[in-house]
Structures are given as structure tokens and as C-alpha cells.
Amino acid sequence: MKIASWNVNSLNVRLPHLQRWLQEATPDVVALQETKLEDPKFPDAALAELGYRSMFCGQKTYNGVALLSRLPFTSECVTGIPGFDDPQKRVLAATVGSEPGSPQALRIVNLYVVNGESVGSEKFEYKLRWLAAVREWLREELVQHPNLVVLGDFNIAPDDRDVYKPERWHEKILCSTPEREALKSLLDLGLHDSFRLFNDEAGHHSWWDYRLNAFDRGWGLRIDLVLVSQALRARCTGAGIDTGPRAWERPSDHTPVWVEVT
DNA sequence: ATGGTCGAGCATCGA
Numbered sequence: 481m482k483i484a485s486w487n488v489n490s491l492n493v494r495l496p497h498l499q500r501w502l503q504e505a506t507p508d509v510v511a512l513q514e515t516k517l518e519d520p521k522f523p524d525a526a527l528a529e530l531g532y533r534s535m536f537c538g539q540k541t542y543n544g545v546a547l548l549s550r551l552p553f554t555s556e557c558v559t560g561i562p563g564f565d566d567p568q569k570r571v572l573a574a575t576v577g578s579e580p581g582s583p584q585a586l587r588i589v590n591l592y593v594v595n596g597e598s599v600g601s602e603k604f605e606y607k608l609r610w611l612a613a614v615r616e617w618l619r620e621e622l623v624q625h626p627n628l629v630v631l632g633d634f635n636i637a638p639d640d641r642d643v644y645k646p647e648r649w650h651e652k653i654l655c656s657t658p659e660r661e662a663l664k665s666l667l668d669l670g671l672h673d674s675f676r677l678f679n680d681e682a683g684h685h686s687w688w689d690y691r692l693n694a695f696d697r698g699w700g701l702r703i704d705l706v707l708v709s710q711a712l713r714a715r716c717t718g719a720g721i722d723t724g725p726r727a728w729e730r731p732s733d734h735t736p737v738w739v740e741v742t
Numbered sequence: 743a744t745g746g747t748c749g750a751g752c753a754t755c756g757a
Binding site for chain 1: 744745746747748749750751755756757
């Protein structure tokens, strides 16, 4: 089973890319971020034609998340962090494949983590509060759902191997110590960065700024992650980054990341 | 030379 995440930066603009990539990569489950679409405008019929059921939680202009699945959804759709009041649509969780709690079920938590703007800004403080609330929620999710996948645009590069020029990003947004510690506190719950189960090299990225031809120059960061629980870690057979779509015409600034589990 | 590009929606903001 292949589970993927992609920040599409407007599903309205990127639907043709998504359709092409679904057909080429044939993922079973896909988490999307930055759909920027209100729910009545979500293209669920077009995606159903490719065999995908959809859950979505969007808003105009900003944010917006969705889950696509070839397997049936077997739970309600959870939107937002329980108990954390937040008008921004950044979270969508559901169970796929089998009844919640069964060994065949997979719990999927799709996160569009707050960007944070710059270290020390109000948005930065919001990012850290938001991540602390996610941590407390995931602690409970792990009790209920041993087969847990937490994936999305984390807006955090886990360490310097994930940054094209670490000295340029030192203590900057996406790379600062408080952000990395917040991510580590999620991993400390019993989650693993699936990409690093298979590859420990530097130089693998999932996002490149639109400016200055960053993609062609290799100026990227790995900020899109697929975290897996302990039980799922044992079932992981591969993980990777599909850089192809970043080179297509009129691309998202992010490219899909994925994990394979048995 | 750490610059300046997208997407949204109509001037500028967020990333």
C-alpha cells in the first residue's frame, strides 16, 4: 500500500497535475494540503473517475486539506485538532481500509503545519502552540490507532541534511531549534520519519521556492514528511520523494512524498 | 550579490 502527501498550492490550478500524478504513481491514499477551495468547489467527482474517494475540509484563499483513498473510509472525518479552537483548515484525519482498531485499519492524520513566517513573529508563536496541541492529540491517537500515519507539509526541515545550504538557513524559519524540538517531541511519542528509514544522505528535498530558479539550482528543503508509528515502521518497505511533478509546467512549489507499507 | 515568484483576487498578503 502506497501512502503519499502533496502540498498542491491551489487544487484549482493543480488538478491536471494531480490527475496525471495519480495515474502515474497510483498511490492508495493521498493527503493534500493548500487546496484553497471551499468544500462545494472540491473536485470529488473528477477524482472519483480515477477511483478515489475524497474527504475535504477547505476555505477560500488559504489552507485547506483533503484525503483521497482507493480504499473505503471506515470512520468519521475529523477536521481540526480536538479541543484547539482554530479557524484555519489545516487538519483532516480518518481511518481507511478496515474498521478502526482492527489490524488492517490505517489511521491517517493529514497536517498542514503553520508556516510561521519568521522566528519570533506572532505566526511563529502560533506555529509552536499549534504543534503542542497536535502533540497532545497524537498521544491519544496512538493509543486508539496503533497503525498511525501522520503526514503532510510540516514546514520544518528535521535536520541540516534536509537543507540545501544549512548555514544560510541557520536558526531561520523552517529550520530553527524551537521548531525542530517541536517536531522531535512528536517523534518522541513513537513516530518515525519514514524517509530516514531508507536513506540517510543529505540533498533530498520536497520544496523549492518559486523565486530565483531555486528548483533548477537545487536550492530545496525537505519539509514534507510521512511519519509512521512503531507498528507500521515494521511494515514499511520503502519511502521516497517524487521530484518529477516539480519540473512540470506551472508546478506547485512542493512535490509528492510517499511511503510503501505491506 | 539573499535576490524576488506564485496564487488569490484586485491591492496586497501569505508562502
